[in-house]
Amino acid sequence: MDLARRLQLEDNLLRRHFYGFRIQDLQGGPNLGVVGTLTTNSARRYSLWIPLERFPGQAPRMYVVSPLLNDHKGNPLWEQGVRSDMHLLSANEHRHVQICHYQDSHWSIDVTLYKVVMKGRIWLEAYESHLRTGNTIDYYLGHM
Amino acid sequence: MASNQDPKEISKALVNIREQEDDELYFDPKTGKLVARSPNEIAPLDSDSVPATEMAREGFFRAG
Numbered sequence: 001m002d003l004a005r006r007l008q009l010e011d012n013l014l015r016r017h018f019y020g021f022r023i024q025d026l027q028g029g030p031n032l033g034v035v036g037t038l039t040t041n042s043a044r045r046y047s048l049w050i051p052l053e054r055f056p057g058q059a060p061r062m063y064v065v066s067p068l069l070n071d072h073k074g075n076p077l078w079e080q081g082v083r084s085d086m087h088l089l090s091a092n093e094h095r096h097v098q099i100c101h102y103q104d105s106h107w108s109i110d111v112t113l114y115k116v117v118m119k120g121r122i123w124l125e126a127y128e129s130h131l132r133t134g135n136t137i138d139y140y141l142g143h144m
Numbered sequence: 145m146a147s148n149q150d151p152k153e154i155s156k157a158l159v160n161i162r163e164q165e166d167d168e169l170y171f172d173p174k175t176g177k178l179v180a181r182s183p184n185e186i187a188p189l190d191s192d193s194v195p196a197t198e199m200a201r202e203g204f205f206r207a208g
Contacts, residue, residue: 017173017194039176041151087204103205118171118199122158125178129155140158142203 006056007032010113018117023052034060034113040124048120049096056109061089062120063096069127072134084143085136087123099123103144148185149177156180161200169196 001009011023014034021036034050047066054060069077071086078091089098101119102111126140148154157180160167166183170193179193 017171019173019176041149041154041177100205106202106205115199118196119204121171121178122169122196122200123204125151125154126158128151129158132151133155138204140155140162141200142162144203144205 007052013112013114014117017114018121021117023113034117036117037066038117038121038124040128042128044128046124048117050113050116052113055113056111059102059104059107059111060113060116062099062101062116063092064099064120064124065094065096068095069097072131085138086130087137087141087143106144148180148182149175153180154178157182158200161197162203164201167197169200170194171196 007023007026011026014021014023018036018038021034023033024035025032032052034048034052037045037047039045046064049063049065050060052060071077076095077086077088077097078095081090082088087100089100091097099120101116123137123141126137129135129140130137157167157169161169168181170179170181170189172179172190172193174192178196179189181189
């Protein structure tokens with residue numbers, strides 16, 4: 001399957017399951033990636049950005065672009081760099097934290113963006129649990 | 145209809161899933177909410193809900 005067809009299928013799958021999600025620049029453009037906003041069970045909203053320049057050959061990066069996230073003590077998570085106990089990779093230059101979802105050894109070209117976004121959804125729920133309790137996210141979500 | 149969507153119940157389910165218990169997690173595309181189901185849950189689930197248990201169970205990448 002060529003990339004254009006694959007991305008179209010991925011876009012269809014995302015739109016069906018995650019309201020408001022889409023792949024932008026699908027027909028060409030410099031910012032090919034998934035955009036959308038998730039609402040947690042407590043009704044808080046988080047916007048995700050998943051650039052697709054290396055998909056599907058490598059696991060795409062997944063950033064929370066809004067709001068900027070703090071830990072339960074109010075300290076910015078973007079300043080804390082890589083944190084395995086929070087399942088976070090380094091934030092980008094815009095202070096958007098990066099969720100580490102799939103390990104390269106567990107990634108295959110068959111993994112769909114639907115699964116990536118679903119992991120983001122689950123991570124956000126665990127993040128809010130962290131805010132309530134102070135437990136790190138790996139208390140709620142195990143490691144691969 | 146089973147719809148345990150209380151965030152604290154979701155937290156408990158995530159911990160149980162991590163500990164290899166038999167809790168289940170679903171995602172309801174209509175509401176965007178996660179739904180937790182305990183092993184003894186017998187009430188029916190919304191037919192549009194999709195399973196999310198395995199994605200929670202397989203874990204997340206240990207960075208660093």
